[in-house]
Amino acid sequence: MTMHDDQVDVTTEIVADLIREQFPEWSGEEIRLLPSTGTVNAIYRIGTGLSARFPLRLTDPTEALVTLEREARASAELARVSPFPVPEPVALGKPGAGYPMPWSIQTWLPGTIASDADPSGSTAFAEDLATFITALRDADTRGRRFTGEGRGGALPHHDAWMAECFEQSETLLDVPRLRRLWSRFRELPRTSPDVMNHCDLIPGNILVTEGRLTGILDTGGYAPADPALDLVSAWHLLQPLPRQALRHALSTDDLEWERGKAWAFQQSMGLVWYYADTNPPMSALGRRTLARILESTE
Incomplete structure (x- = not known):
């Protein structure tokens, strides 16, 4: 079952053909699909040192290339400030072999994603996360501000989307309670200027080894935004005591x-x-995070 109505089909055979046609230096490497709960890209490993990312939602190729180029620049910029390893851009591929859009190749990082390793009870992991967020906050925005796309600007700008979410969730969640909570959240004022954020610190984008943070994935969204945005990690990734350790380390008011x-x-x-x-694991992540938020408000 596909996740999106406009989802593009990507197979190992298509990837092998694209590698052979466009990057023959890697044509002898093993190519295999990586199991993932990701919703934006299909990820294929190329040999032992590279991975290829294929956008799943059909987009005009010219627009898709602009996006991939922007993400490559963002990833390279984040790599220069991150205290933890991050994938680095290697090459951009072109449409071909039945795949209609450009795609990207980046370096491969070892480790287990936090969805599988579950470091949620580790204070040391929470402190690692705080170290990463602090490094990004200290990075130079170079005069840039939030672009207006996605999360990280004004909370009330998401009212229409939230209304749809509440309507779609009537049989899934305690919607009246959640509506009341959003009515409070959307009124929270913004008092601090933009800082650099990863912008999607969810478990699937965090690598863990022996309970410590060892890598950060999906870095193409690195951009200026609300300083509170990367605090989503507190709720997606951590149990109460480590969550408080993160807050203390960041001196968050x-x-x-x-x-x-x-x-x-x-x-x-x-x-x-x-x-x-x-994508039941991604849906379950949402449920778990909402449960943590509701528990914290009781």
């Missing part, structure tokens, strides 16, 4: 903490219903 909770809430509401049938 009450307002910023609540805004981080609001961004995690906004993201999770969409995950539950949209992926209920097509």
